[in-house]
Amino acid sequence: xxxxxxxxxxxxxxxxxxxxxxxxxxxLRLSDDAAMLTPPPGCDIVLTKDAIxxxxxxxxEEPADAIARKALRVNLSDLAAKxxxxxxxxxxxxxPEHVTDSWLESFxxxxxxxADAYACPLLGGDTVKTPxxxxxxxxxxxxxxxxxMVHRHGAKPGERIIVTGTVGDAALGLRLxxxxxxxxxxxxxxxxxxxxxxxxxxxxxxxxxxxxxQAHASxxxxxxxGLAGDLAKLCRTSGVTAQIDVARVPLSDAARTAxxxxxxxxxxxxxxxxxxxxxCTVPAAQSDAFIAAAQAAGVAATDxxxxxxxxxxxxxxxxxxxxxxxxxxxxxxx
Amino acid sequence: xxxxxxxxxxxxxxxxxxxxxxxxxxxLRLSDDAAMLTPPPGCDIVLTKDAIxxxxxxxxEEPADAIARKALRVNLSDLAAKxxxxxxxxxxxxxPEHVTDSWLESFxxxxxxxADAYACPLLGGDTVKTPxxxxxxxxxxxxxxxxxMVHRHGAKPGERIIVTGTVGDAALGLRLxxxxxxxxxxxxxxxxxxxxxxxxxxxxxxxxxxxxxQAHASxxxxxxxGLAGDLAKLCRTSGVTAQIDVARVPLSDAARTAxxxxxxxxxxxxxxxxxxxxxCTVPAAQSDAFIAAAQAAGVAATDxxxxxxxxxxxxxxxxxxxxxxxxxxxxxxx
Numbered sequence: 001x002x003x004x005x006x007x008x009x010x011x012x013x014x015x016x017x018x019x020x021x022x023x024x025x026x027x028l029r030l031s032d033d034a035a036m037l038t039p040p041p042g043c044d045i046v047l048t049k050d051a052i053x054x055x056x057x058x059x060x061e062e063p064a065d066a067i068a069r070k071a072l073r074v075n076l077s078d079l080a081a082k083x084x085x086x087x088x089x090x091x092x093x094x095x096p097e098h099v100t101d102s103w104l105e106s107f108x109x110x111x112x113x114x115a116d117a118y119a120c121p122l123l124g125g126d127t128v129k130t131p132x133x134x135x136x137x138x139x140x141x142x143x144x145x146x147x148x149m150v151h152r153h154g155a156k157p158g159e160r161i162i163v164t165g166t167v168g169d170a171a172l173g174l175r176l177x178x179x180x181x182x183x184x185x186x187x188x189x190x191x192x193x194x195x196x197x198x199x200x201x202x203x204x205x206x207x208x209x210x211x212x213x214q215a216h217a218s219x220x221x222x223x224x225x226g227l228a229g230d231l232a233k234l235c236r237t238s239g240v241t242a243q244i245d246v247a248r249v250p251l252s253d254a255a256r257t258a259x260x261x262x263x264x265x266x267x268x269x270x271x272x273x274x275x276x277x278x279x280c281t282v283p284a285a286q287s288d289a290f291i292a293a294a295q296a297a298g299v300a301a302t303d304x305x306x307x308x309x310x311x312x313x314x315x316x317x318x319x320x321x322x323x324x325x326x327x328x329x330x331x332x333x334x
Numbered sequence: 335x336x337x338x339x340x341x342x343x344x345x346x347x348x349x350x351x352x353x354x355x356x357x358x359x360x361x362l363r364l365s366d367d368a369a370m371l372t373p374p375p376g377c378d379i380v381l382t383k384d385a386i387x388x389x390x391x392x393x394x395e396e397p398a399d400a401i402a403r404k405a406l407r408v409n410l411s412d413l414a415a416k417x418x419x420x421x422x423x424x425x426x427x428x429x430p431e432h433v434t435d436s437w438l439e440s441f442x443x444x445x446x447x448x449a450d451a452y453a454c455p456l457l458g459g460d461t462v463k464t465p466x467x468x469x470x471x472x473x474x475x476x477x478x479x480x481x482x483m484v485h486r487h488g489a490k491p492g493e494r495i496i497v498t499g500t501v502g503d504a505a506l507g508l509r510l511x512x513x514x515x516x517x518x519x520x521x522x523x524x525x526x527x528x529x530x531x532x533x534x535x536x537x538x539x540x541x542x543x544x545x546x547x548q549a550h551a552s553x554x555x556x557x558x559x560g561l562a563g564d565l566a567k568l569c570r571t572s573g574v575t576a577q578i579d580v581a582r583v584p585l586s587d588a589a590r591t592a593x594x595x596x597x598x599x600x601x602x603x604x605x606x607x608x609x610x611x612x613x614c615t616v617p618a619a620q621s622d623a624f625i626a627a628a629q630a631a632g633v634a635a636t637d638x639x640x641x642x643x644x645x646x647x648x649x650x651x652x653x654x655x656x657x658x659x660x661x662x663x664x665x666x667x668x
Contacts, residue, residue: 008559008563008664011567026381028485031486031487031571032416032485032486032487032555032571033382033412033415033416033486033555033556034380034381034382034412034413034416034418034476034483035380035381035382036378036379036380036381036483037378037379037381038378038379038480039373039377039379041375043373044370044371044372045370045371045372045373045379046368046369046370047360047368047369047370047371047424047457047458047473047475048367048368048369048458049424049425049426049458049459049460049473050460051426051428051460051462051471052462053428053462053463053464053465053466055465056462056463056464056465057462078367078368079368081367082366082367082368084368090381090383090473091383092383092385092426092471092473094385094387094469094471123381124381124382124383125383126383126384126385126471128385128386128387128390128391129387129390130387130390130466130467130469131387131389131390131466131467132387132464132465132466132467132469133464133465133466135428135464135466135469135471137385137426137428137460137469137471139381139383139424139426139473141381142368146372149368149370151362151366152365152366152367153365153366221366221367222367225342229342233345237365237366330342
């Protein structure tokens with residue numbers, strides 16, 4: 001489609017909804033072909049890109065501001081796990097025909113609120129039409145001291161394995177979304193249901209822990225596809241294996257209640273996606289200090305086991321002292 | 335969907351098709367959550383993000399390697415227009431169910447070939463499933479000396495307006511794709527048809543001119559939505575207007591033949607999208623040197639008019655000395 005007037009529809013859309021939230025000088029008021037980032041001397045740039053698709057990664061009927069926030073937060077979670085301070089992000093937005101002005105307004109508002117809250121400014125992007133579902137593809141940038149990015153590799157035998165927050169809530173939240181009766185079967189009160197649904201809707205990236213991870217972790221990643229599978233990836237990349245004490249894996253009260261009602265949920269808790277917590281390895285001598293500093297920053301951190309020499313899938317030891325047999329350890333689209 | 339084995343399907347897909355073309359150390363063999371870029375001291379990073387959607391920006395039945403190349407090249411074109419040397423890119427790929435192994439192989443091969451040819455390595459990305467059309471969203475990074483990015487603003491009255499290559503070929507190529515009879519009406523031989531179709535299929539980003547643009551241009555942008563509309567954007571952002579001599583706008587032989595057969599095509603040539611040439615303003619005293627240096631680098635560059643004080647849409651002066659009345663000046667999705 002071609003347009004006569006001086007401003008195209010895309011320019012108007014950007015000027016109306018996105019330029020007001022793009023207040024970083026490198027964004028050039030979203031009126032250029034590119035954005036600019038001036039790295040502080042002695043820094044590396046950490047680059048991450050996570051895309052979310054309507055009907056695949058989120059329910060399209062979710063509030064627009066929550067979709068925007070989730071799209072940004074899954075990327076912030078990657079930066080935090082790499083020990084990087086957020087520096088900014090680019091947004092690619094593929095919009096179906098039916099998207100309304102009020103939807104866009106709410107989307108931009110949510111995005112702007114989180115950009116401010118996490119000090120991660122919108123720098124630029126691209127807006128296109130699609131005959132398919134809404135898709136939000138964000139590329140986020142972070143700074144670390146040169147050579148200081150925390151990798152998936154680097155874990156050494158004898159180190160402690162630490163996970164932040166609680167595990168499995170979002171996977172239960174998703175189950176609740178798809179199965180209205182599950183809340184009753186799991187003996188959940190309204191508050192517990194809300195907690196789990198919220199954890200699925202809106203990740204809590206552990207950005208406040210980035211510096212701590214950068215200072216102490218030998219290896220780290222964000223838990224986005226399930227603790228068991230993600231820890232296995234970290235171990236495989238590091239050339240180690242691990243032993244996890246399942247009783248020590250941190251669960252919310254809601255998850256604990258559900259698990260008591262349906263013990264098979266342990267699979268969902270350990271293998272379900274969307275936690276957006278950090279799992280990392282820390283030298284044993286530093287693990288207590290790490291946990292204390294995380295708690296001082298307002299985030300629980302829990303020692304759940306240790307890295308060991310050897311290879312193979314990490315062993316998750318149950319209350320009976322025997323390894324669990326996990327059938328599903330990771331979320332994958334493919 | 336969840337998977338039992340140690341490697342998920344997404345990991346296998348990445349390891350099989352994309353890791354082999356990701357040979358830059360910052361890509362971390364695509365086995366981490368993020369990639370890394372170490373900026374040279376004294377550099378700014380130029381960031382650009384262009385997404386293309388099947389059925390909107392390209393024909394889904396196009397060869398996979400051409401789709402990959404187009405997705406990367408439209409971003410390289412932005413970097414070149416900003417005066418930036420390519421540094422690397424991230425790829426988000428949303429794949430419909432029906433995508434086959436051979437399609438992915440061809441896609442990765444095309445992407446790898448262009449990454450090498452343009453010295454712009456694949457650093458990382460994200461692969462997701464979509465129930466909608468194929469979408470390729472690329473974020474590309476380039477380096478410029480600090481403060482040296484060429485903006486859309488900066489054009490001054492009296493400066494010359496220079497455009498690279500030829501204009502309008504891709505828009506005619508798209509018309510040929512959609513209207514089998516157009517080639518006959520426009521008196522095009524097979525070679526001319528091929529030329530126009532190729533220009534639509536595969537942009538030729540002017541990366542070899544990046545340094546020249548950086549050294550001489552006061553303002554620049556890539557022509558992706560039509561020369562007339564894009565020049566209008568550059569002028570508006572710069573606070574100037576322009577006068578263009580239509581007879582001097584560079585056309586390929588094929589475009590010239592078509593225009594002779596159907597003079598109304600001037601609208602398509604000046605207002606159609608997908609040129610991926612550079613339009614820039616250069617101080618009058620430097621324009622001959624700029625054009626000569628571009629030609630020495632193998633790219634035609636043509637002085638098509640001048641920037642002028644004032645505002646309003648640039649005037650395109652026809653052979654009769656009167657301004658053309660352009661009804662369609664720019665491609666826009668919205």
